Amino acid sequence: MKQPKLKKIYRKLYASFGPQHWWPAENSFEVIVGAILTQNTAWVNVEKAIANLRKAGMLDAHKLSLLPQKKLAALIRPAGFYNIKARRLKEFLNFFSACYQLDLKRMQRVPLSGLRRQLLSVHGIGAETADSILLYALAKPSFVVDSYTKRILGRHKLIQPDADYTQVQNLFTRELKKDSKLFNEFHALLVRLAKDFCLKNQPRCAICPLKKIN
Numbered sequence: 001m002k003q004p005k006l007k008k009i010y011r012k013l014y015a016s017f018g019p020q021h022w023w024p025a026e027n028s029f030e031v032i033v034g035a036i037l038t039q040n041t042a043w044v045n046v047e048k049a050i051a052n053l054r055k056a057g058m059l060d061a062h063k064l065s066l067l068p069q070k071k072l073a074a075l076i077r078p079a080g081f082y083n084i085k086a087r088r089l090k091e092f093l094n095f096f097s098a099c100y101q102l103d104l105k106r107m108q109r110v111p112l113s114g115l116r117r118q119l120l121s122v123h124g125i126g127a128e129t130a131d132s133i134l135l136y137a138l139a140k141p142s143f144v145v146d147s148y149t150k151r152i153l154g155r156h157k158l159i160q161p162d163a164d165y166t167q168v169q170n171l172f173t174r175e176l177k178k179d180s181k182l183f184n185e186f187h188a189l190l191v192r193l194a195k196d197f198c199l200k201n202q203p204r205c206a207i208c209p210l211k212k213i214n
């Protein structure tokens with residue numbers, strides 16, 4: 001069977017769904033907070049935690065870095081694992097303060113590969129979170145791989161069942177232009193596809209935009 005190619009998939013999804021306007025946040029710092037809070041929880045819970053932070057006037061790197069960890073944990077409680085996530089946010093803020101004086105523009109000036117390595121060295125920041133920060137907060141072309149991406153690509157036999165994060169990411173980097181706008185939109189479209197059609201159980205192939213892709 002001829003395998004579908006990523007560009008073809010992208011075109012089909014964009015034609016079907018249109019632009020997804022990701023990431024749902026008011027500014028880059030809020031994207032970073034959301035990327036850390038969304039680990040192991042549904043986005044709807046993250047929204048509640050972010051609303052608490054906004055209401056408390058804490059969606060600001062300087063203010064958040066001064067907030068005691070216990071108070072931070074109480075504010076982000078709806079996101080689940082709130083003590084762990086409060087610690088992770090604090091670890092990120094310590095790094096952000098020590099290396100970039102809490103200035104996103106300074107951080108943005110660092111080349112992608114070096115900055116990715118730095119982010120991965122922060123406790124609690126794994127590949128998916130690091131790439132979400134790089135792509136959606138800093139507009140750097142680092143493709144975000146998640147379980148939805150693996151599910152869709154696996155079902156279309158574009159990756160091996162045991163493919164790891166780097167192998168899946170390399171596929172996008174190899175086949176596509178390294179363009180942050182393209183990576184931004186493509187990841188968002190894959191999430192939309194997985195939520196609406198490529199469900200974990202009983203995928204809706206008969207009515208899916210990718211049904212004739214091969």
Ligand code: SF4
Binds near residue numbers: 197203205206208210
């Ligand atoms: S629902 Fe079916 S056709 Fe659509 S992406 Fe998933 S496996 Fe492919």
